[in-house]
Structure formats: C-alpha cells, structure tokens
Amino acid sequence: AQSVTQPDIHITVSEGASLELRCNYSYGATPYLFWYVQSPGQGLQLLLKYFSGDTLVQGIKGFEAEFKRSQSSFNLRKPSVHWSDAAEYFCAVGARGSYIPTFGRGTSLIVHP
C-alpha cells in the first residue's frame, strides 16, 4: 500500500520569498502524484499532477513540482509567494489501477507581509 509523508506541519514565509513544501511517498512502482490546495472554508483544488514523462510539472497559480524517483519525493515550489497563497497544502499519491488515493496530513502555509 502507498503512503505519503509531509514532514512540515506548518511553514512560515515572508511575502515575495521562495517556497518549497516537502512530500515523500512510499510506493513500489511509479505512482500518480498530486498537490492540492485548500483555502479556508473551501474544498481542495488541484494544483498539479504527475502521471509520467517530464519530471518537472507546472501547475496553476505559478506552482511547480519535481518528481525525484531516487528520493521518493514530489516537492512543491513557488519562486515568489503572495499573501493569497496562505492555505493548507496536501500531497497525494495514487497507485496505478487503484481507486483510493492516499493523502498526506497537510502543510499549513503562513505568509507574513
């Protein structure tokens, strides 16, 4: 069975600073990988996904993530954070042929002005 670890419960950055949110997964083969964002009072919104091919994936809102098989990681990055990026971020992994994606416990991003 697959599993996901988001090591950071909270991350605080200043507006305009760069951001990297960590995600490590455990799965025997190449998984499907996702990042979602949850703004307060809202449902989750898909930021980006990796299925195959280019390991650097571009998403919405200026986010990108890089799949590193050797490190079993799929870290989310943004070069310059905006105050509106403050939210909860979830990494998820799905096994090919499965219908039960596994979510990490989330990282709460706090943005200081």
Added chain:
Amino acid sequence: EAQVTQNPRYLITVTGKKLTVTCSQNMNHEYMSWYRQDPGLGLRQIYYSMNVEVTDKGDVPEGYKVSRKEKRNFPLILESPSPNQTSLYFCASSLLGDLALHFGNGTRLTVT
C-alpha cells in the same frame, strides 16, 4: 460551470437521528468519493464509487452508507450518527482512472 455541489454546508444534529448529505457533479465523472477531514489526520476516504451501482469501502467506512443510483449523485448516509462522526466531509469526483479529484466545498457536521 464544472462543479461538485454538496448540501448542506453546515449541519448540527443529535445522536441517532438519521441524516443524508447530498453530493452532485455536472462533469459526467464516473468516479465519486467521500472523505472526512479531521485535525491532524488529513483526509481519509470513507466510500468510493466507480460507476452507477458500483460502490466500495475506503479506509473508514464504519457508520456510513452510500448509494449510486445515478451517475451524477452520490449521497452519504449516516443511519445513526454518533459524536465521533463530527467532522468536515468532502465529496469529490474524477474521470475513472484519472484520480485528479474535483472537490465540493465541504459539509461541516456536528453530532451532539
């Protein structure tokens, strides 16, 4: 507009009083799923459905029922709610095999 609609957004009820949370999607998605979100535990899947009349248990199905009589609707039923089912519930849908989920805005349930 493509969306997943859940109702109600907020629900307060008492132990043992049956309730239904509705979920509807307008994207013709085959796959639909229910999650609960609890502090420190992230999202846990309750039930999922791959198509009409096809449902299966997720990680935490105890105390819940679902049905999928139409492709667009996937209601979550709590026959006898208990306080440990107080949580934030999300419905989600996707194309089959895609797993790129579209989420509703959530239903915050309180059982007293």
